Amino acid sequence: MELPHHVGLLVKRIGVTGGTLCRTLTTACRAHRLPVRSSGRRSLAARYSSAASGSACKALLYRNHGDPAQVVQLESVELPVLDERSVLVKMLAAPINPSDINMVQGTYAILPDLPAVGGNEGVGVVMEVGSQVTNLRAGDWVIPRDAGLGTWRTAAVFSEEVLTPVANDIPLLSAATLGVNPCTAFRMLSDFETLKPGDTVIQNAANSGVGQAVIQIAAARGIHTINVVRDRPDLQKLTEKMHAMGAGHVIKEETLRKPEMKELFKKVPRPKLALNGVGGKSATELLRHLQAGGTMVTYGGMSKQPVTVPVSALIFKDVKVRGFWVSQWKRDHAHDRGALQDMLAQLCDLIREGKLTAPACTEVHLQDHTHALDNAMKPFISTKQVLVM
């Protein structure tokens, strides 16, 4: 597979001072095909300014793939000088998402050359712009346009074109978590089935960041949701929280296999759309409840189990089995800035109207990253770890 936007990342070691390894992260600022690594994966696209300066920032860097709590370290990273098309950004907050963890572990579809700064999402404020920068001004809030920028850091010099501005009148945590999960939810609810008010969507991992955005965007559109979560000691509390954000029905994984489902489908129509972030048995059960001709979109595989499609679902119900990756959507729309801006504007409107809130978050200082990385991998934690700078 050829990735359309790439700039190779060259990490150049320049010296060790006072026990701190300082590095200058430089890139060629031209789009070119990424080299294929021995693993067969392509290295990650990222752009930085190319000249070196003396100022530094703190960043969560990893030199090897492995257990995130072991391999990620807080280090000083030298910042390049601002060139005419780059901007100096002070990072404000950046979440730890499952894909960030998988990148550090070395199991994600795209991987940066090492060493790399972790994090693909987050919000920063523009401090200074180069003389040729046209779309951004000091004071603007910005989020990455694509994966791979390395957001777990206090500051960065980025090429203007890898950033997109975001409204700064929304809550900080909403902005920090806007670019991946709400965009994924928005696209999956818009691009696969024509959903009308009164239609139904079923989803697993419904308490995830994506799931919470699905619940809220669907509710704003008058679409019923059936939300599947894993059983847990505090299920009642979780269910109440999910109802409060607009979840029509919250059920346990086990319920998918029980006669109670028949009763449920007396109250709401069978789903036209199923959203699968888990895989394995959970995905198969979602499929069984789809209406004829409906679509299941797989966007995550938290159980690390493959998706098995019953033959009968294909033959007798003609269900469509699809996949979605928001990074690919952003790349496919890289030359249509309006598409991303329009979606972000609609999401920000929902935020201002109180219809879309950030997922439950735990704010963690950069220096407490080990604890945050550990927590991000724990089951039933039901809160997004967000690094604050």
Ligand SMILES: NC(=O)c1ccc[n+]([C@@H]2O[C@H](COP(=O)([O-])OP(=O)(O)OC[C@H]3O[C@@H](n4cnc5c(N)ncnc54)[C@H](OP(=O)(O)O)[C@@H]3O)[C@@H](O)[C@H]2O)c1
């Ligand atoms: N394709 C895309 O474009 C795209 C975009 C965004 C996210 N994603 C993917 O979507 C998934 C969710 O991301 P997120 O940021 O929303 O996650 P998150 O907020 O960190 O939540 C993780 C979710 O996964 C569930 N989970 C973890 N292990 C599980 C297992 N073994 N079986 C069933 N459920 C399990 C958790 O349930 P408990 O509360 O029960 O632990 C929780 O609901 C990830 O796989 C992520 O990579 C994909």
